[in-house]
Amino acid sequence: MKMMRFYQELISTNNKLAHKDSEFSLGISNWYKKNGRENLPWREDVSPYRIWISEVMLQQTQVKTVIPFFNSFISHYPNLNKLSYASEENILALWTGLGFYRRARNIYKAKEVIKANFNNEFPTKFNEIISLPGVGDSTAGAIMSIAYKESYPILDANVKRVISRYEGVVNDSSSSSIKELWTLSRKHTPLKSIFEYTQGIMDIGATICNTKTPECKICPVHRSCVSAFSTIEKKVISKKINPIKYIHFELAYTDKKVLLFKRHKKTFWESLWIPYETDNS
């Protein structure tokens, strides 16, 4: 049956990788090295806590960007117990430069929830995990499949691209597209070898089935892929230009210090330090 074939091919590729006994797997292996996807820090010493932190950092943020932030965060807070003592300000400081700072505030909120509701131990059930702030369907699925090795689907940018091409369905931000891709992701998610499947499909999406120039020749699933060797679909997206907003500041400073204020509005920059805002309507 075709639906099983997809992950079987992925799994067999992964097994070949482990043994590195064919030209084919050697080619894949070289792709990994070229793209730096071997020895990703969150793939070492796998734990729910480390996968949680990495998955949140990886939301809409590229692997290469996340690596130094993950290592720094883990060196400060190697486990949940250490993190339980952190302030929101501590966590935000480690997030400086990574962007999407709501994620850092949600890490703080989530660890407080874990302290209050889960005896300061990382929850083990999908419904508990997805209840944590900053954890949605895909991140919860990633924690379940990677850390707990239970059969749950994910839908990140890699899976969207691989599956939409493999099945020949549209991949855009419309709710109908997202819904269909979730259905297909669930269909392809195997009951066994879930860890290998999840890592494998993301690796293929990141290295072989990439956005610009997919390498169908070396793709392990090209025989059953609807879009294999076909020209890349051109996304025609009418992008709206946002009107420019001006924000005015006054910065008070001495030769040694600057005066900043913690922003409390929830619209944007919540909890972040900014100069005095003037004349903003």
Added chain:
DNA sequence: AACTCGGGGCA
């Protein structure tokens, strides 16, 4: 359902 995220990398 659309919009946003003190963002960054890459062609």
Added chain:
DNA sequence: TGCCCAGAGTT
């Protein structure tokens, strides 16, 4: 300069 990235929360 524009598109993309291991998405989620808010309006």
